[in-house]
Amino acid sequence: MLGVAVVGTGRMGADHVRRIDEVISGARVAAVADIDADRAKHLADGIDGATAYTDPAAAMDDPAVDAVLIASPGPAHEAALLDAFARDLPVLCEKPLTPDAASALRVLEAEQKLGHRRVQVGFMRRYDAGYRTLKALLDQGTYGRPLMLHNKHRNADTPPGFTNAMMINDSVVHEIDVTRWLLDDEITAVRVLRPAPSGNAPDGLGDPQLILFETAGGQVVDTELFVNCGFGYQVSCEAVCESGSARIGDDHGVFVNSAGRWGGSITPGFVERFEDAYDRQVQRWVDATRRGEVEGPSCWDGYAAAAVCEAGVLAQATGERVAVELIERPALYC
């Protein structure tokens, strides 16, 4: 049984604790850590054998801990990752790896000093059944070479304090990762178009936005991001290839005909839409860790996403096309 310390016990952390405790096999929650002592204690009290800490490093020193799941806010990830590296513990780190390229690079360098990969980054869409089917189709080349991706990313609303930069760093970061993964290529430039904001967007938030990526291989990818659409959560992706197109994410559950109308329902939020993907992501991490292996999105993927986000935030602020600068990919990630 893998003893996991969960760092950060807010919305995602608490959900991962429930997942490890009730859904997946081969692991147990040995410790939880949160700077909010009451929150950590409340969660630990409900789990047999789990100890609550306020200091993530102290939780990692708990003798029952073999691995760490980081679900604190992005700016706290670097410190927790370095603490885990100091103890050579395997890590599942929620996205983003870190919020900017410089800190992601420090993490990348620290992991290389260990000499082996330790981190799986929580880009859970790679574990979603729809995205996996699309990836397999593109890899098989069934419809020829992919030319464009059309993404849609809609949230019903945003939490208080959600900023324009977070629209890129917290939301579009997922499209950045699936673009790189589906097309197996790097993003080289970003542009952001900003239509007149919706009257439902909080003050100062330019919502919706249209984000354009160019890839090294010459593909163009667009993402409609609309994070206060009001009607539910929708994530879809259409790959347009040389001799066909394939779209995933139009899952509206049960389709009903009644009283002269037809229709279905829209998933309310990401927790419901990606429930299976989160479960599969954590199970795969536990299984690989117990085999002594590391798989899935790496620190390189986290760094590349952070670099594209940084370019995206600049493109958003200036209206310019911004090129993405990446270091050469280190051998550990080739």
Ligand SMILES: NC(=O)c1ccc[n+]([C@@H]2O[C@H](COP(=O)([O-])OP(=O)(O)OC[C@H]3O[C@@H](n4cnc5c(N)ncnc54)[C@H](O)[C@@H]3O)[C@@H](O)[C@H]2O)c1
């Ligand atoms: N994969 C996804 O779909 C998805 C969805 C939502 C959030 N996330 C990511 O999960 C992470 C957490 O997001 P959330 O929505 O659960 O946030 P949240 O605000 O609900 O919870 C964060 C928790 O971390 C605690 N915390 C803050 N600083 C800490 C520190 N230094 N050490 C330990 N604990 C600390 C807070 O007290 C809080 O309890 C973020 O990285 C976020 O981007 C991922």
Ligand SMILES: O[C@H]1[C@H](O)[C@@H](O)[C@H](O)[C@@H](O)[C@H]1O
């Ligand atoms: O942090 C969340 C989360 O990552 C969701 O998966 C995404 O759809 C939201 O837009 C974002 O705010």
